[in-house]
Amino acid sequence: MTEPGQGANRERNAELTRERVLLAAERLFAEQGFDQTSLAEVGRLAGVSRATPGYFFGSKAELYRSVLESCFQRVRDAVRAGRERSQSTDAPPEAILAGAVADYSTFLEQHPHFVRLMEREALAPSTGTGGGDIPPRLAAGQEALEAIVDELGLTQEDRDAAAHLLVSLVALCWFPLVHATTLVRATGLDPSAPGYPESRRRHVVDLILHGVRDSLHTRAGGSRTASPVTTGVCS
Amino acid sequence: MTEPGQGANRERNAELTRERVLLAAERLFAEQGFDQTSLAEVGRLAGVSRATPGYFFGSKAELYRSVLESCFQRVRDAVRAGRERSQSTDAPPEAILAGAVADYSTFLEQHPHFVRLMEREALAPSTGTGGGDIPPRLAAGQEALEAIVDELGLTQEDRDAAAHLLVSLVALCWFPLVHATTLVRATGLDPSAPGYPESRRRHVVDLILHGVRDSLHTRAGGSRTASPVTTGVCS
DNA sequence: ATTAACTTGCTGTGCAGCAAGCAAGTGGAG
DNA sequence: CTCCACTTGCTTGCTGCACAGCAAGTTAAT
Numbered sequence: 001m002t003e004p005g006q007g008a009n010r011e012r013n014a015e016l017t018r019e020r021v022l023l024a025a026e027r028l029f030a031e032q033g034f035d036q037t038s039l040a041e042v043g044r045l046a047g048v049s050r051a052t053p054g055y056f057f058g059s060k061a062e063l064y065r066s067v068l069e070s071c072f073q074r075v076r077d078a079v080r081a082g083r084e085r086s087q088s089t090d091a092p093p094e095a096i097l098a099g100a101v102a103d104y105s106t107f108l109e110q111h112p113h114f115v116r117l118m119e120r121e122a123l124a125p126s127t128g129t130g131g132g133d134i135p136p137r138l139a140a141g142q143e144a145l146e147a148i149v150d151e152l153g154l155t156q157e158d159r160d161a162a163a164h165l166l167v168s169l170v171a172l173c174w175f176p177l178v179h180a181t182t183l184v185r186a187t188g189l190d191p192s193a194p195g196y197p198e199s200r201r202r203h204v205v206d207l208i209l210h211g212v213r214d215s216l217h218t219r220a221g222g223s224r225t226a227s228p229v230t231t232g233v234c235s
Numbered sequence: 236m237t238e239p240g241q242g243a244n245r246e247r248n249a250e251l252t253r254e255r256v257l258l259a260a261e262r263l264f265a266e267q268g269f270d271q272t273s274l275a276e277v278g279r280l281a282g283v284s285r286a287t288p289g290y291f292f293g294s295k296a297e298l299y300r301s302v303l304e305s306c307f308q309r310v311r312d313a314v315r316a317g318r319e320r321s322q323s324t325d326a327p328p329e330a331i332l333a334g335a336v337a338d339y340s341t342f343l344e345q346h347p348h349f350v351r352l353m354e355r356e357a358l359a360p361s362t363g364t365g366g367g368d369i370p371p372r373l374a375a376g377q378e379a380l381e382a383i384v385d386e387l388g389l390t391q392e393d394r395d396a397a398a399h400l401l402v403s404l405v406a407l408c409w410f411p412l413v414h415a416t417t418l419v420r421a422t423g424l425d426p427s428a429p430g431y432p433e434s435r436r437r438h439v440v441d442l443i444l445h446g447v448r449d450s451l452h453t454r455a456g457g458s459r460t461a462s463p464v465t466t467g468v469c470s
Numbered sequence: 471a472t473t474a475a476c477t478t479g480c481t482g483t484g485c486a487g488c489a490a491g492c493a494a495g496t497g498g499a500g
Numbered sequence: 501c502t503c504c505a506c507t508t509g510c511t512t513g514c515t516g517c518a519c520a521g522c523a524a525g526t527t528a529a530t
Contacts, residue, residue, distance in 0.1 A: 051478080119413075123351060123358075166422055171407055175409060184398075187398035203396070287511080290510065
């Protein structure tokens with residue numbers, strides 16, 4: 001009965017308890033969303049009473065803000081680390097890009113809470129957090145983009161091209177995770193298969209490097225009138 | 236005061252009222268989500284009393300199901316129309332693909348409710364609708380993919396490649412819409428600028444057709460060690 | 471003993487879902 | 501044609517539940 005998490009005979013450690021509440025909240029907010037999650041539930045999962053989250057974080061909205069903050073911190077650190085790593089290598093661009101896709105995919109796969117929270121943020125109509133400031137979520141992307149721009153001397157047009165490319169890269173890694181159970185599964189792929197993440201990554205790297213033209217002309221070039229990919233996706 | 240929508244002296248038309256409730260619900264569910272939306276609010280927006288949505292649809296969950304159903308119907312129709320259109324043309328594959336991207340992007344831009352509802356569905360933990368069946372959302376993607384597969388005689392490997400490609404196509408068109416105010420804006424792009432949708436579409440078509448290699452080697456090929464795109468996105 | 475770290479009790483609010491009512495038609499008998 | 505019984509379309513009243521936030525208590529550390 002000395003297990004931490006229940007009862008009155010628990011060691012009193014504010015910092016640790018706070019962290020536990022924060023982790024529980026992150027999980028529940030990510031899995032169920034802001035208003036499907038009650039402070040009581042957070043407390044239960046953290047092994048404290050129902051009022052403890054309120055005690056530490058003041059309000060539900062503040063708790064949510066704190067969760068976002070801690071997530072962003074992790075992302076910022078990861079971005080910076082990856083950037084430094086890619087700067088200190090002399091691998092060819094293709095390899096670096098492949099590595100970046102792998103790193104980013106892996107990060108997203110290992111932080112599903114972050115992905116879900118960001119999705120929910122993107123859907124939020126501005127209110128929910130308190131309506132105050134939203135800049136924290138912009139920081140990571142801006143930092144990444146500015147790193148690109150600073151690295152080379154890009155003109156304005158190139159800046160836009162790089163931005164589009166960055167968006168596309170993120171889209172290709174991000175979207176399949178969010179819609180793994182909907183669209184991806186509907187296409188007949190099995191996102192839970194052991195080989196899936198790797199095959200997906202290969203496809204993304206291939207697509208980004210070479211586009212689809214090769215495979216189009218190699219395989220289906222002269223078969224019918226329409227390209228295989230375009231046929232069903234139209235409208 | 237003969238205006239429909241308020242008071243007792245309104246023409247009694249069950250079908251029309253039902254439709255109005257359905258549209259109001261679609262908008263509110265898409266904009267605010269399931270549990271941020273009350274039946275009373277739906278009623279208010281539809282110009283009826285707070286119990287009318289319940290009268291027509293039985294329960295909140297049933298109303299939500301009906302909204303999804305009507306959305307999917309529209310998508311199915313659009314997919315079928317686009318497919319038939321692309322089958323009855325003899326344009327080169329590149330043009331057809333460009334047209335498909337344009338068509339799909341336009342459809343998504345013109346149906347933001349659908350996009351938001353699907354995003355929310357993807358985030359739903361399975362419950363919320365009633366926990367019953369989820370297949371309706373799979374239908375559209377399966378239909379699209381099967382169209383591709385039927386069109387050509389694809390082996391299993393090609394089927395997977397086509398599936399990946401379909402997912403990527405959707406990702407590239409879909410993701411920037413959902414994250415227009417978050418990531419896209421963070422990159423410095425302005426999603427509300429008049430030229431943005433077009434430039435985004437061009438980028439997507441270019442990327443899918445040729446990949447990024449050309450632009451890499453043409454512009455930044457020998458400048459530094461790292462590829463411009465990979466630098467900041469790592470991890 | 472005093473303060474920090476919690477817990478339990480309470481209150482007000484918002485909402486979904488019934489149930490009862492009312493008003494606008496609809497059909498049939500005289 | 502007209503009166504009336506009956507149905508359909510909708511509204512208002514009510515009840516029970518869930519939850520956020522406060523306030524007052526209680527126990528552990530220093």
